Amino acid sequence: MRWIRDALARLRPGVLLCGLALGAALLLAAPALLSEETGAPAKAAPPSGPKHPVNLRPVGKPARMATGEVDALGAPIVVACSTCHSLRTEESPATKPAELTKFHKEFPFDHGERSCLACHNPKDYDTLRLADGRALPFTHSLELCTQCHGTQARDYKHGAHGGMNGYWDLTRGPRTRNQCVHCHDPHVPAFPRMQPTFKPRDRFMDAHRDAPKGGAR
């Protein structure tokens, strides 16, 4: 091991120089390590002034039903609920479409254990009814949903739930918010599966490279 000792002994000035050099380099680069906190946002007051409204996107008039028949011009015949229901009285209202015998049998329904009349108003089929029995126009269905879906209602109120359009800054323009039924079919409220748009082709090399495998290990 003498050669190592010799080498080290002879190397000493070199080692010293290297150390100095490294130190100098570090000093040189040190300021670069002090990261620059970029862009302190102006802490002025948020924009104020007269506010534009937050509108609810209107709900159409869904209290109409296709009869399954067509008129002379081939257009489907659509009638108000009351057209039929005013002539019929339900003795023992069904709890789900499957229990029905004549109409609405094939109606898709997947909304827990609700029975039809939990929401539909048997006294006036052109309206809905709240849990306390009050009638509610179809255009105000949001209120009906919130009776059960409290968490969603709270999130909706805060803006965390539900899509919106228009202006984030109400001093500059109005905002329009979706209502429940814009995204959720009240009979099958789970959001439907949908077709995705095209996958990316942004590696544009050749065919096999356009779809690199995800998943590393």
Added chain:
Amino acid sequence: MPILQDLNAFARHSLRSATRGNRLYWLWMGLLGICIGVGIFSYLEQLDGGLIRTAMRDPVSWGFYIGNFTFLVGVAAAAVLLVIPAYVYHWKPIKEVVILGELLAISAIVMCALFVLVDVGRPDRVWHLMPGLGRLNVPSSLLGWDVLVLNAYLILNFVIVSYLLFSMFKGRKPRTAIFMPLVLLSIPAAVGIHTVTAFLYNGFAGRPFWNASILAPRFIASAFCSGPAVLLILMQLLRRFTRFEIQSSAIWKVAELMAYAMFLNLFLHGAEVFKEYYSDTEHLVHMQYMFQGIGEHRAIVPYMWLSVFCSITAFLLFLIPKTRRNPVTLNLGCVLIFSGVYIEKGMGLVIPGLTPDTLGEIYEYFPTWIEIGVAVGVFGIGAFIFTVLVKIATPIMLRASAGEASAEPGSGQPHRQRTTGQD
């Protein structure tokens, strides 16, 4: 103005040296000319189509060019670091060693600059990097720092070499009081350029493969392997083809120092391999991509093992005094270590650092012919510059050291390390 006359004479002498040579010299220069032509042609293709002509894409946004840049910064740094043993051990031809090292450094830095230039998307805007004229973003940008230190280093080396050669040309003894401080300054500068280049990668917290504090030491260690390898071969060639006297003991001493550097390089690399594989975090994936491949993505795996093989073999050859002193195994070792470090720093640093990308996607990068063509051109320009500089410097150094009239320096042109540089 006698100084102007002197400079004029110096320039004419330089031109004469560079344009006179034997058949081998012109053959070599012709070869370099072809390389440069290939490079220019490829670069025009790339300019025309955009960087889409390379294999780089958003996930692997740096590739072959930046890998070569990194490697050459190491060569530039280490060539000058050879000054340390020359100084410490009082070698007789210290000035000559210094000059050769700095000439190599100058050529390497020019190649570095060219590799950055061919890599940027808007070469018409590189003036934005000039302090004052553009808007150099220092101190926060490490690439900004790199631009500064590389240019400073280039100027420093140019000044030293010019002073030494001009003094020798004038037949004056270069004044130690003038050039020695500059030479000593160039040593921390050499470490500095490589450290800053390492920090350029090191600073990216989002890239765990680079964001390891061992990176800068590894850069320096590997540079100490590859840079002197070039000079060792060069010194032997000069000794053979000219009357340049370089003692074998000096060569052996450099080889011995390289063995230490190689050990350090392997050790640091091993430390990283251990850390990644033993802790087995999600960061391991980059090293896995490098050494094992991931799924069918194995394009760089053989190269990385080749690099490991080269580095270990070279280390063993340099470690054993007998093979270190045998010219054949010595030169074999030089070529091996040069190749090993070239692969490790060129491709092995940049590609696995970017693969998989930050969102976990694996895009398999492998350079296109355009990229290889451009790189051949850049190496061609570097070799051309280096050849011309050595051709100019050799007779001046010989005359100064021997006190004789300038001799035809033959055509001891270094081509072995050039060709390994292009594979």
Added chain:
Amino acid sequence: MKPELTRRTFLCTLAGCAAAAATGGCGDITHTSFFRDNFRDLEKEELQQILAELEREHSKTYGKQVTVGAAQAQPGVEFGYALDLSRCVGCRRCVYGCVEENNQSRDPQIHWIRVLEMEQEKGIDFHHADAYYDPETVPEAGKFYVPVACQQCRNAPCVKSCPVGATWQEDDGIVVIDYDWCIGCRCCMSACPYGARHFNWATPDVPAEEMNPDTHILGNRPRMKGVVEKCTFCVHRVREGKYPRCVEVCPVGARKFGNLLDPQSEVRQILEHKRVVTLKSELNTRPRFYYFFG
């Protein structure tokens, strides 16, 4: 003498080189874009002149009236974004809405938003994510979706790394790029931990009929070959008070946007009432883009 003047004179001497470069392939160099200063150093008149020239140029190219605005950050506004991971179904409507709104190149394709499909049992794990999922319908069983675009970090690694100061953070928190100053070195792309930055590897291609003529100089105006681009929260829209396009096109209402300095804004409400996560928080980038589980 004003420093700009010396700069001008120097650059004018370079004009010959510029001409050479122009013929050499950078054919999209115009006089203004080559000689002009960094956006942040522009005088007011200079900026107006540049905007006018850009409008003229783009209107001609795309055959329609293109406006190029330069609306500045509003005082009292710091933008924040929140995305509901339990709502997102991975339909990629946002991706293509963004492409149209922001004039991203169609071929070669550039997408500022990347939707990653992840496995529910693995949680947010990028190394097992897949951006190329393509089933008949989404969401797939056992999967959830994480759309990723620029996180508009408070401590942005990209801004730090740019060697020429071509990208910076504005007072409202949006990280923008001066497309006429970027040299295309792609440092920022290496620095970005979210893959949010995209490079124009070739001349971008935006069909004239699909080109959105409402543009911002630091946002969605047509880009050129060789520069980097990224999401700007639709700077041309949000500085007019509007929602970003992705918020509006999201069919499930998973995307929320607002002023972080306004306690009544949706984003602030979400921060208050929901627990949020940021991606790669260990990197201390401190994004203004939050993910939450609604």
